[in-house]
Amino acid sequence: MTIAHPEGLKPRKTPRQARSEVTVEAIFEATIQVLLTEGLRRLTTTRVAERAGVSVGTMYQYFPHKQALLYAVLRRHLDAVAKAVETAGGRYRGQPIATIANGLVAAFIDAKAARADVSRALYLVAAGLDTSELLDGMSRRIHDATATLLESAADAEFDELPLVTFTLLSAMFGTVRMIFERGATPATWRGLRAHLPAMCRAYLRETATEKRPAPTPPVPPSRKTTRPGK
Amino acid sequence: MTIAHPEGLKPRKTPRQARSEVTVEAIFEATIQVLLTEGLRRLTTTRVAERAGVSVGTMYQYFPHKQALLYAVLRRHLDAVAKAVETAGGRYRGQPIATIANGLVAAFIDAKAARADVSRALYLVAAGLDTSELLDGMSRRIHDATATLLESAADAEFDELPLVTFTLLSAMFGTVRMIFERGATPATWRGLRAHLPAMCRAYLRETATEKRPAPTPPVPPSRKTTRPGK
DNA sequence: ACCTGAACACCGTTCAAGT
């Protein structure tokens, strides 16, 4: 559950007194505020400290450098997203792939949209940091939850589960990310909310080998599994 | 064809003598080299100037600030990608959607993979810059080329062409981007090269209304078009 | 026309001194 911090990005000390917990919390909140009001480019250690009502020195007592601070903020957000997908994984277990695809996309989009402004700001933060280990950890949680979910599907089996999971998630992550980085219109958002699940369903139907004959629809899924080689 | 520079990101002057053209070219090349060997974080105006064999002052004669320099390098690369998709658009006009999907994905991946290291480095650059106008311009070219291509498909018509184009491209862009930002294994690359087109084909088949009865396959496409509203 | 590089303002980070 806990993701290891890459060396050097650890918080410098853990708060031991009530006073310092308040301080750390204030620093977190100030970081997000400065990020949203001033932008990443103008996010300065001095500015964050000022906004948090502490001195720069205090900040450096908890975070060895600016990167570590941003890293910690990013980590919080990604953790919430991973949790959302894991929860969805529990809820849709054993359902048909259509339901799974819809549920998964909805959970992911909702988690991001809940704090859309923060999400958007953090994409920039993530790019400027060495986040490979953090993203690896979060991706693994989400990947595992998704693979387990797909494996439990009532009406389908997958020959290459890891690759299917990876492709599916890449499209989901990437699409939503794309939307966030450029400001999408509400119309685009609505459109995507329908078309992204549609794409996922179509893909899963294409790559699945049927487990039992589906009850209602007369449409036969393709029999051959797609081969990844070359 | 030419994309307007956002205010303030214009090159400061255009080279008028052969000497300065050489200088600018050296600066471009130096930027990419420093980016690849030192990373974005250690990319310093002094370092780039040194590597290019000119003084900082000279650099500032051509680029008003560091951002403008990075912007220009990014612009070059994106232009090459847009050109690749436009070319593919010409080549696959009037083909069946399966062929179009395959060709489009291949063209895009190839364009990125051609200079994979530069691609990777530039994703970081793009995130740290105000690139909305640049990306809007490039996206428009790619979007237009793709929409025209889809409209020409021999075996399908699309009720909501703009939304379909957008969703398709988002998945493509996003997926490839995802791969680039984290180092993907060759196996993953090969897998994706097969599965990403498969996903695109499945999606297009799902959202298309058939133009003429397909000749070979007995699989009927779904008749109802997916509705984007809520 | 084009180039140089010392000089300036600003930001990340430290550390001796405080409570």
Next chain:
DNA sequence: ACCTGAACACCGTTCAAGT
């Protein structure tokens, strides 16, 4: 234990002086 803020090193940017 926790906090302060002047001090230092480094980076982006400028501009008077050169060819």
